[in-house]
Amino acid sequence: MAERSTWSLGGALRGLFQKPTIDDNTWDDLEHALITADFGADVAEDMIEELRASVARFHTTDPRDLQRMLRENVEERLAKYDPTLHLSERPAVVLVVGVNGVGKTTTIGKFANYVGTFGRSVVVGAADTFRAAAVEQLATWAERGGAQIVRPQHHGQDPASVAFQTVEFAKRNGVEIALIDTAGRLQTKNGLMDELSKIRRVIEKQAPISEVLLVLDATTGQNGLAQAEAFIQHAGVTGLVLTKLDGSAKGGFVLAVQERTGIPIKLIGQGEGIGDLTGFTPHAFAQKLVG
Amino acid sequence: MATFGNLSDRLADTFKNLRKKGTLSASDVDGTVREIRRALIQADVAFDVVKEFTGRVRERALGDEVNKALNPAQQVVQIVNDELVQILGGEQRRLEFAKTGTTIIMLAGLQGAGKTTLAGKLSKWLIKEGHTPLLVAADLQRPNAVTQLSVVAEQAGAAIYAPEPGNGVGDPVKVAKDGVAYAERNQHDVVIVDTAGRLGIDEEMMRQASKIRAAINPHEVLFVIDAMIGQDAVNTAKAFQEGVDFTGVVLSKLDGDARGGAALSVASVTGRPIIFASTGENLDDFEPFYPDRMASRILDLGDILTLIEQAQQAFDEEEAMKLAEKFATDTFTLDDFLKQMQQLRNMGSIKKMMGMLPGMGQMKEQLDNFDESELNRTEAIIQSMTRAERQNSKLLNGSRRLRIARGSGSTVTEVNQLVNRFEQAAKMMKTMAKGGMPQIPGMGPIPGGRPKMPKKNAKKKGGSRSGNPAKRAAEAKGITAAPAAPTGGGFGLGKGGAKGQPSEDDMATIQRMLGGQG
DSSP: OOOOTTSSSHHHHHHHHHSSSOOHHHHHHHHHHHHHTTOOHHHHHHHHHHHHHHHHHTTOOOHHHHHHHHHHHHHHHHTTSOOOOOOOSSSEEEEEEOSTTSOHHHHHHHHHHHHHTTTOOEEEEEEOOSSTTHHHHHHHHHHHHTOEEEOOSSTTOOHHHHHHHHHHHHHHHTOSEEEEEEOOOOTTOHHHHHHHHHHHHHHHTTSOEEEEEEEEETTBOTHHHHHHHHHHHHHOOOEEEEEOTTSSOOOTHHHHHHHHHOOOEEEEEOSSSTTOEEEOOHHHHHHHHHO | OGGGOOHHHHHHHHHHHHHTOSSOOHHHHHHHHHHHHHHHHHTTOOHHHHHHHHHHHHHHHHSHHHHHSSSHHHHHHHHHHHHHHHHHOOOOOOOOOOSSSOEEEEEEESTTSOHHHHHHHHHHHHHHTTOOEEEEEEOOSSTTHHHHHHHHHHHHTOEEEOOSOBTTBSOHHHHHHHHHHHHHHTTOSEEEEEEOOOOTTOHHHHHHHHHHHHHHOOSEEEEEEETTBOTTHHHHHHHHHHHTOOSEEEEEOTTSSOOOHHHHHHHHHHOOOEEEEEOSSSTTOEEEOOHHHHHHHHTTOOOHHHHHHHHHHHSOHHHHHHHHHHHHHTOOOHHHHHHHHHHHHHTOOHHHHHHTSTTGGGGHHHHHHOOTHHHHHHHHHHHTSOHHHHHOGGGOOHHHHHHHHHHHTOOHHHHHHHHHHHHHHHHHHHHHHHTOOOSSTTTTTOOSSOTTOOHHHHHOOSSOOOSTTHHHHHHHHHHHHHHHHHHHSTTGGGTTTTTTSOHHHHHHHHHHHHHSOO
């Protein structure tokens, strides 16, 4: 992980944990920190209640203990689900979905590079046939990541057919991993969400889908929950990817997403470089977040 | 999404409890304020803004003005509305053009905020307003951003200046500067400079943005921000304000179900007005922004003003007068029914319109299931009738109905249903016309805070029967009310002046919503 001091609650919490004792202000400050990190009112209240209980149980007044408890609490919540990517099928088909502008294409480029470093062959399918120049953007990334690409034969081709051809290509050429990019769509557009279901169905005629990754932008607020629910319903999401963690946003809402949906976070993206995508480890995440 | 609770639901619940009480105790107020607070946080309103807001509401709610009021609970509602409008406050601002020569507009924002798409939308809008915009591709960072901009420019019919291929090659400052010079040479009166997306904390990129700004000295710097952004909006906006100092904000992706609370706090934190809102995937989905209407959106009160405006655009006032007369004199024919329906179509998608009604946020799903092709079928049936039949529906006997069904590819049952609906509509309109125009037509029965209500009830503005096909009739009825309204006079509010002073309209809706469910 790139060492970026900006991305953590550190700043907001530093003052808090340096006070001599825990008092009423501590709780207010903690709530403030959690809410501005987009944890949402429910999760924040929940956590504070649990922490209050622990503090009372251990009769501690040392903010340092509170900090440790907070870290453990976050880690425990994050570690409830298994963040492992399942790519053992051959070909392992990975479908990448999300709303507009969260970084799907970028994530695919990085992901192709990531699995490429493990010596796996990769093909990417440019099934985003809607946005202007999305195919070219993906091609650039594929080139950087050393992956092959299946392009649509003409502009505005049915994305499901591109996905189909990608999987077919992978099977024919013995490529181990097929990554399929899709056009960004807002979760409220039912027609577009149905299109996703169709892409799924069409791919499944060829090969089972190993992973459906929902890309979420860390700057998203509570709407992230609505996004996750809709995409789970229509695309059968199996894992979350949290992007743009290199900014000042904390992406606290993923905790709520993970808890509410039971879908684990599997990857995190933290920069514009091709190597800036890593697997998700709850311990490291909690450590960074809380400090 | 109902699962996550909905602001107006929650408020409605708390206020319902309040209504039962003659006087408000401090603990009543605290409970309410707490709910308001949670609700605003769920809508992503910046936490500091929320705190300030709830503090003020609490103070005023405990003050004299409430206890002296006849109905303290309603007074609290009034306070909430007042304060919200104040926080979101501000006049609608227009884009400022240069007095002479070329107007320079620069776009900035986070990655994925929608700058490039917005450049296309803005240029299309400018072309419609009679300008000749030039797009300058100064996003040389993101792979193929330049290609995307040229495609967008072509779709919008705008000229583009893209000397560098992008993908990390070229100097954006130089491109921006040359682009402006090129525009001046070629008599483009507006030039839009698309820049690379950047994070607020990326100092190098921020410096680059401010260099571009210094080099071209733009008249407007528009900060594009995603309506779905969370609490970080405030940090990001502040960073951009320090870095490039934008002059206005554009809210993008407003077509989702995000409340856009944080994006709005941006306006209040930075003191820069929101000028435009971008509401869909097409280049035409772009409109000037009205702060007070957004307040209603945050509260999920719907956007009645926009709805009314669209209605007024689509309906000819004279036509409406004629129609009203027809109702009154009982000469409303199937032809008029058809015409009405076609006018309804002019207003754009029914789904979009319904979405603007208060309380409809929760009915998104039903809305999506609504089948617009029903309208087409109805149209086909009416068009399969002869002139005489359309003038006088009494003519329609069994064999005529059979012929019409065959001609329109429907069944006799469907034809029967249509005729029944038409007759009911005509009858209802007649009574309405005689009894004078209703004040805010059709708004009465709309179930503000009643979430579980099926959609057909929402639209049932008169005596229409239930059952799926009745939707059509109900709609036609609702819309008739809208065009007829200007003649009634009670509609003056909706007409232009209502922008700055939000709210008799809104207020009435809030109160009905909160109070209407006993």
